[in-house]
Amino acid sequence: MIHEPIYPQVPGHRGVDTSIEAAEAIEMSVGHLQRVALRAIRAAGSRGLTTNELVAAVRIGRDSIQPRTSELREMGLIRDSGSRRRNANGKSAIVWVAQSSRGRAPR
Template sequence: MNDLYDRELRAHAAGGYSSPGAIFPYTAGFKGSAETGREAAEAINKKLGRLQRLVLGAVKGRGRYGLTPEEGADILDIDRVSVQPRFSELKALGLVKDSGQRRVNPSSRKRAVVWVLAGFAPDKGGDL
């Protein structure tokens, strides 16, 4: 956890990830020094735990097949911009991992990471 804490302190000093006294992934993060990003992160913090639980439940429900953030947003019927950052937080908490697989997002036709519960992640592959 020291690595995560040190990385967060460096990121905050550089103007990113979370507000003073708020440590990512326990609070929503943001990048850069724009006040709008900070305000959005602070606003989502009120529902952060609930959103993380919903996303984690959706990942768990898909088992080894996993899901992309866009698939998660569709399953949960929640806007992707509220869902996608939760995957980064859950990854930082060690709860989900990159499966090493990619699937194409219908909206963009771009490949996306397929996330699985940490127990389903390959020994080698994603997150390398």
């Protein structure tokens, strides 16, 4: 039996036409973007990265990279460190850190 890939191996959507279209448009790039995000978070070590710091580190737009943190979390590759740092807008942000060798690496 062949199974279609499901979230988090493919981008999620909210069942709205624009969300479905966006998920389909980025589907071929998702594995690459997940690997880029994971490498940057791993490189940050125990200091971790907020989403805004991740965006700056990898120089990829927030709309493309932020959803990858949710996917990597679902795969067990990153986790919320429990720490928070302020974004440029002054709001508190999750600091993501890599999990120790758990989960499945993005394809």
